[in-house]
Amino acid sequence: MNNKFYLKNLCSQVRRDILRMINDAQSGHPGGSLGCTEYLVALYNDIMNYNPKKFTMDGKGEDLFFLSNGHISPLYYSVLARSGFFPIKELSTFRKLNSRLQGHPSVRKQLPGIRISSGSLGQGMSVSIGAALSKKLNKEFDTIIYSLHGDGELNEGQIWEAVLYAGSKKVDNYIATIDYNMQQIDGTTNDVLSLGDLRKKFESFEWYVLEELEGNNIKNVIKTLKLAKQKTGNGKPVIIILHTEMGYGVDFMMGNNKWHGKYPNKKELKIALSKLPESLTDYPLL
Numbered sequence: 001m002n003n004k005f006y007l008k009n010l011c012s013q014v015r016r017d018i019l020r021m022i023n024d025a026q027s028g029h030p031g032g033s034l035g036c037t038e039y040l041v042a043l044y045n046d047i048m049n050y051n052p053k054k055f056t057m058d059g060k061g062e063d064l065f066f067l068s069n070g071h072i073s074p075l076y077y078s079v080l081a082r083s084g085f086f087p088i089k090e091l092s093t094f095r096k097l098n099s100r101l102q103g104h105p106s107v108r109k110q111l112p113g114i115r116i117s118s119g120s121l122g123q124g125m126s127v128s129i130g131a132a133l134s135k136k137l138n139k140e141f142d143t144i145i146y147s148l149h150g151d152g153e154l155n156e157g158q159i160w161e162a163v164l165y166a167g168s169k170k171v172d173n174y175i176a177t178i179d180y181n182m183q184q185i186d187g188t189t190n191d192v193l194s195l196g197d198l199r200k201k202f203e204s205f206e207w208y209v210l211e212e213l214e215g216n217n218i219k220n221v222i223k224t225l226k227l228a229k230q231k232t233g234n235g236k237p238v239i240i241i242l243h244t245e246m247g248y249g250v251d252f253m254m255g256n257n258k259w260h261g262k263y264p265n266k267k268e269l270k271i272a273l274s275k276l277p278e279s280l281t282d283y284p285l286l
Contacts, residue, residue: 019264023264036072038216042218068122068123068124086112131145144173155193174237178242210227212243215245252271
């Protein structure tokens with residue numbers, strides 16, 4: 001089976017998971033989850049080195065990923081389940097009472113794959129830098145730390161403290177990615193608080209910058225992540241500015257910030273699922 005064909009079908013299945021989980025819970029964040037699907041599918045299926053059957057909190061000898069914009073947890077849970085961290089059937093418990101699949105990722109229930117509680121925006125980069133430094137101290141020179149952040153999250157001051165630190169201290173085993181869909185809960189990023197020229201900003205803080213304009217093209221995302229890996233170990237942290245579209249795959253959600261945190265009702269779910277082809281038989285629908 002062609003790997004790119006497999007991953008493209010997996011993206012479709014993950015999007016179906018996202019929509020069903022949020023509809024069933026009548027709560028959640030579909031917009032960013034749908035928009036970042038290619039990134040997380042590529043990361044866990046083509047890029048990172050990890051063992052889902054032997055999950056440990058310290059992740060010794062493995063690449064680590066930290067989701068900073070924790071509100072896109074439906075995407076994270078779907079990818080983790082379909083990568084073998086926990087049973088796929090558990091996705092049906094999303095946001096339910098006593099579920100391990102909380103609205104924002106939590107370590108309290110010890111869900112395999114989750115190493116930090118996230119959702120308080122701005123904190124994930126600091127955690128990731130700490131993890132990257134610990135890998136260096138432990139002489140794990142062949143491992144890489146990855147993190148994902150929303151573009152609206154860049155409004156948080158802690159992000160820029162972390163950016164300054166990572167560049168100054170040459171944290172070069174770290175690849176951060178910005179989901180640059182130019183939408184956030186209160187409107188466009190330009191209307192809420194303009195981000196200006198992100199490339200120049202990160203370059204001025206001594207980061208190596210990659211920009212991918214087709215963040216919803218799985219082939220391009222894989223190519224960019226592989227290039228990012230090649231840039232590690234050269235004295236600079238790496239940032240990927242990933243241009244995505246909020247709600248990608250469902251036409252009435254695409255580019256519309258009202259779907260940042262709005263669940264689809266039964267009618268909207270049916271229409272949305274009709275936009276997404278059923279996936280491989282290896283990945284049955286919920």
